Amino acid sequence: MKNIIKLPLFLGAVCLIATGALATVNHFTEDRILANENAKKNENYLIVLDLSNAGDKTLPEAPVAISNQTLLSAGVTAFYEVKNADDSVYGIAYDAVVTGYAGEIKFQVGFVGDQYAGFRASASKESPGFGEDYIAALEDHLGVDWEVEVSTSESDLELLTMDAAQGGKSGTTKTRDPIIGALIAAANDYQDRIGG
Amino acid sequence: MHYLLLAISAILVSNIILTRFLGICPFVGVSKSPKNALGMSGALIGVVFMSSIISYAINRYLLEPLDLGFLKLIAFILVIASFVQFVEMFMKRYIPSLYKSLGIYLPLITTNCVVLTVALDVAGTSVTGSLLNWGEMLTYSAATAVGYALIIIGFSYIQLRMQNSTLLPKPFKGNAIALITAGLMAMAFMAFNGMIV
């Protein structure tokens, strides 16, 4: 008989304490965990914007999806805008997905001021020693080794990426053309945004 | 096709024992006799499948809408444990013959990490990169359990041979050689890596 009262009482106590402890810890850590997760998610944008230390800049929590049809058809899917303390634009990073020689190439490109700040491919299946080399060359050079002004002219970009492919390895067009298309579209959008 | 790839990936490419190292204790322990291994994996397939359905439902329709993610772990372990207890009781009472072949392994399964991990997997986004739907969830949990059974049964026959070996140096007897053999098996399974890009 005694057990029948004791058991539920004990149970109630255990589950009250357990939930209480969990809820309290959750309450205090929730925001921090969310901030950590966002930072991790947006890590790539910060890399292509060359922002290892955000300082006083305001970082958005998530990229904004793009609805403009011309941009979408060029493969640009989202943008991530970092602002200075005085609310002026510091730089914008773009997400793009294009179809290369062997399926999808996902990459990010960042613009700061009037220059490219970085380029990074997060997923690609291009052939090693060929299309892949081209992407690697872009990653190494665009905004990292070279200071290149943002351009929306196709011939400029072709020239630039010709250099990137080290002597203009021919035959990488199936990788190169869609990337150039997306780069031009992103650059156009970037200039619109900082100009307007 | 999507489901087939998911299943093959769970069974062969990222096999839960050989590449994710889960459920090692019974792998080394139980699989000393093929009979035990068979019984264990039969019980495990059932429990993994059913308990991940229950956990998935609880997470999707109860915890997520209420934003109670912090209860996930504790809720899942409780659900799994009580599910196993109920099944065991049911088997004891109504299907004693099945209990004799599968049921006796049930108590061992409560604390098998495979069950809990599959439940956590289907409630998270780690499998396909986004939340699973019902079809993906069912495929994934069944395939993972089958992958586990495949290895544990195969390994039990290898263990049988090793136990009879007289050439083995003394310190290697038992767990040491079992682990090394598992390593060789894992090496063989690495060949499946390129199968699904």
Added chain:
Amino acid sequence: METKQVKKKSNNWKIFSSGIITSNPIFVLFLGMCPVLATTSTFSSAFGMGLAVIAVLVVTNTLISLIRKLVPNEIRIPVYIVIIATVVTIVEMLMYAFMFDLAQTLGVYLSIIVVNCVILGRAESFASKNTVFHSFLDGLGTGLGFLLGVVLVALTREIIGTGGLGFNNPLTGIELFHVQLFPQQFAISLFTVSPGAFIVYGLLTAAFVAINAAYKDRQEKKAKALAKVAQAGGNQ
């Protein structure tokens, strides 16, 4: 009075050290083998896992020992499961908040500390029968034994597998130091992936068994020799 004090002290030490050496959870008892294989590809992650296990083990052991007289015997195990799951969830949340990179590398292995045999095993066989302080010591000792075990496996794997050794600050995820012991092209990268884990653990187990056996052998010989001397002395 004094002798009693000394004896007590040595008893504490015995409880503490048995988890590290004579009943090491990893090489002697083979409890909780999954994390030993899964989280030991780098020294940093193994160290982090060890710390998490120590934290969980110490807290659960102490708590369970505290309430050991309150818990009705019949529902012991369910209550233990609830306590362990709560503590693990709390540790997990804290790690995701303050050691995010480490927590992400450990991933699901952090959650499945819940079903790690070491934790429930110690709760059942030690904390449910002993005083709070002894249980605390036992938790600390067993946890340290676990930490030493995973670190040993991880060191072997990282050094053979990458030719060097690095350590990341668990709080920030930034690399604290990295030493290259031999050029990377001579490293066997197999040891950083799954087969390497099994093989290293297997070989270390065999080594541990061999050393233990040799030690026992020596002790026995010593005892025999002593007995002989005593016998000889008796004969004279």
Added chain:
Amino acid sequence: MADWLRILIAVAILGGLIALLIISYILNKRTKKPEGCIEIDEHCASCNIEGCAVRSVAVEIERAQGEDEK
């Protein structure tokens, strides 16, 4: 939804689940095993695997410790 309501629901969910586990645990313990089953003994409660090499070692060590204490 108010925070206190969420917490209340959390307590209720947890309480329900624990109660479920305990009821099933006790009921299961009270149900007799059919005859002719292999007995899996009560040691190594966390991971009692019959025929597990680990287990015999654990049991031995426990026994040895018990004798030491005596």
